[in-house]
Amino acid sequence: MELEELVSDAIKGDDGAFVSLMQACKTDLYKTAYAYLRNEADAIEAVQETTCRAYQSIQTLQHPEYAKTWLIRIMINVCQTELQKRKKVTVHPFLEDERSVDHQHSTIETTEALESLSPKERELIHLKYIQDLTIRQVAEVLEMPEGTVKTKLYQSLSRLKRWFEKGDDQHVSK
Structure with missing residues (x-):
């Protein structure tokens, strides 16, 4: 069905x-x-x-x-x-x-990168890339225009990219 x-x-x-x-x-x-x-x-x-x-x-x-x-x-x-x-x-x-210490380095790094984002940015990333929703569906869930979703998603991805481009020693400060 x-x-x-x-x-x-x-x-x-x-x-x-x-x-x-x-x-x-x-x-x-x-x-x-x-x-x-x-x-x-x-x-x-x-x-x-x-x-x-x-x-x-x-x-x-x-x-x-x-x-x-x-x-x-x-x-x-x-x-x-x-x-x-x-x-x-x-x-x-x-x-x-206590969280498990056996996480792989990349998982920890990804978690830290996502934590550097605001809750709203993490929500956008999660809905689009984890839940695999379309831009239209994300816009409906968050009750905002599709153009705004695209802009905020681009900004969030840019912030993640910059985070990963920095050296590990700079990841400590958000």
Whole structure:
């Protein structure tokens, strides 16, 4: 069954179609959540929260062809809410979860490069290159004109390029 058919059926109240829709989109939703929250358990919880919110409001989706974009927008909102909650809670540095030290050098470098970008720039890069959305879909998710998306994406990629062109010793300062 086509994704649009599943969405149409889900909008009409078919719970099985809704479950199938979520199954079809779960990998992209998880990747989005993990990119924001950087923790497997939190990402899974965000997928669950997104599923709940989507189920409660599926009837509000007016264009079935934009279902994936709609779900990703819900996921981004869930993640941003979670990140806002985290800012309000102070965690003692010795109690924070340790990250695996076995990351490859290039992965660490890429993570540092992405961290040098603003959250909005990281969001753009993630949607375009990780989620593989079109410029039009990114514009819809972020609710901005396509031209603005192109400009901001170009600027973000230019900043990443400059970051990688610098020597390792200069990466410490952002």
